[in-house]
Amino acid sequence: MSNEYLYIKVDKNSMAKNKVVYLEDIAKLYSTDTDKINILKKQVVLTIKDNKPIKCVFSILKIIEIIHSIYPDVQVINLGESDFIIQYQPKKERQILKYLKIVMVSLIIFFGSAFAIMTFNEDASVEEVFKKIYELIMGSEKEGGTILEISYSIGIPIGIIVFYNHFSKVKLSNDPTPLKVQMRVYEEELDKTLIANASREDKIIDVD
Template identity: 30%
Template sequence: MENTAYIRLHHRVLVQPNQKIYLHDIAQIIVDPEVKEPLSKLIIYEASESDRNIIIIDVIQVVQEISRHFPKLGIEMLGPTQTIVEVVYKKKKYSLPLFFITWLLLFFGAALTIMNFHEDVGMEAVHQKIYEIMTGRKNEKPLLFQIPYSIGLGVGMILFFNHVFKKRLNEEPSPLEVEMFNYQQDLDQYVIMHENKESMKKIDGH
């Protein structure tokens, strides 16, 4: 073989409807400069309306296309064995009334959840008891503890989620981001198993 191409598929890429998908769109390529330009522009797939919004490109499909056009080229595949191609259609405009309704539901839902939790564990009684132990006096509304506690609750949530509006406090991912990442990984694996025709052939035995 006169040359070897090292190819690493991307995990997920975005394309437009009816777009031709070239090899350089879905993979990193390391190969001799003389071969890289035509290899990069090799058409692997062309998105159509029948594909809907998810296309799975398998490593076998990529190898077959390369071998068909570059029969003397050696191929070394690295990394993922499938690429998830997401076809991005025009996004619908956001509805401002729907946004405010959703915001209100989330706000009051979260507020009620916190209040019900505090009521269940008797947080007010705990504050009263701590105040009595520390000062020797009873107080039905120990604001000395309740105000700092309320502020600390808000600050703690900001630190926990690692965001103030769109600003990130540090580079460490928040627990919510980690959970979303794990969810996306599971979702991608499900899509690969159910959308990949090569895998379905093996499962169905056809």
């Protein structure tokens, strides 16, 4: 048995930039024999024919099969995923469409958030609460706006900025924002579901 080892690590989800996907595009390889590594990196894993977005689910066994077809004696040690996804996006959308989407989403979030805050204030009778607090502290009925309403109005955006840890390009700390955390959780669950569905439908690209 050969004592030569090849270590391979593949991420759960890889984005292909070209229609011809090489091993180096989706995997990290390590071996003491750098010549073999350079040859293996240029091995074709997938050739995409259609000019449309696709997601292919692969088994690591297929990659090991490709490696052994060239170097049958090398011992492959997998340090990454056992099943993984290769995605392909034909081309970027036009910038005008991208900016239109940003504007539309921003408007929806802005008006949706404003509506949610207004309905909360109405349901919780915030105005009446402020009125009672003012009367208890000042001993008289309030007339017009007070420091309570002003503080409340300023506190809401400050609280949002602190919670999301992000304002324009400025970050309050190096920690990921709650939105980024939830996006990563969503992506992980989506990848697991795609792999599970492909396995159930026998669509994983695997060894024969």
